[in-house]
Amino acid sequence: QPRAVRDTLLGRVSLEDQAIHLEEIALSDDALRHADRMQIVACGTSWHAGHVGKFLIERLAKIPVEVDYASEYRYRKPMLDDRCLAVFISQSGETADTLAAERESRAQGAKAIAICNVRGSMLTRECDGTIYTHAGPEIGVASTKAFTSQIVALALLALKLGRVRGTIADAEMAQIIRDLYHIPAQ
Numbered sequence: 001q002p003r004a005v006r007d008t009l010l011g012r013v014s015l016e017d018q019a020i021h022l023e024e025i026a027l028s029d030d031a032l033r034h035a036d037r038m039q040i041v042a043c044g045t046s047w048h049a050g051h052v053g054k055f056l057i058e059r060l061a062k063i064p065v066e067v068d069y070a071s072e073y074r075y076r077k078p079m080l081d082d083r084c085l086a087v088f089i090s091q092s093g094e095t096a097d098t099l100a101a102e103r104e105s106r107a108q109g110a111k112a113i114a115i116c117n118v119r120g121s122m123l124t125r126e127c128d129g130t131i132y133t134h135a136g137p138e139i140g141v142a143s144t145k146a147f148t149s150q151i152v153a154l155a156l157l158a159l160k161l162g163r164v165r166g167t168i169a170d171a172e173m174a175q176i177i178r179d180l181y182h183i184p185a186q
Helices: 004-010 029-033 045-060 070-076 094-107 123-127 144-165 172-183
Strands: 039-042 065-069 084-090 111-116 129-132
Touching: 004 144, 029 144, 039 045, 039 070, 039 094, 045 065, 045 084, 065 070, 070 094, 084 094, 084 123, 084 144, 094 111, 094 123, 111 123, 111 144, 111 172, 123 129, 129 144, 144 172
Parallel strands: 039 065, 039 084, 084 111, 111 129
Antiparallel strands: none
16 A cells, blocks of 8 residues: 555655646646536445545635545436536546446536546546556455555645645645655555
8 A cells, every 4th residue: 555655646746846746637727726616426435535535625625525426426417517627536447337427527518537547448538637546456355555546646636726726825735745755664
């Protein structure tokens, strides 16, 4: 897990100026600044990571966030538009329910970001951008590395949103970044 966390952070955080570099999401700072709400959609363990992400994003970026289970998302007929930022979390990027939810949100005009471990997966190809977790394959049934690295990716997104929206103080930003890098070696 410590390696998965470090690999998720690698090249994305500047300790010098507390900048968060998420160029792979391919949305402008202006688009991120003007999002007025977010939806996090996932299944299983990724859904649980999404709840942690909700807390982080609402606290640091001051954007209201809903978390939905992907298998129920399209049936509840969510109301979306181009000011909604939808985040889809999937270890594989091939989960059928998550893909269906992503397609529904895009059809309604929402901007879509994937948090995923697998380059070239269907989800990563269809979204506006992806925050790759770089967790590596899960060997056991428990999705520990994926869960931890998804939380790190969500923390990076929350910090980026907080920075571009001006809702996070420099001192708090610096402390959170230091905390992310203070990982036990084992």
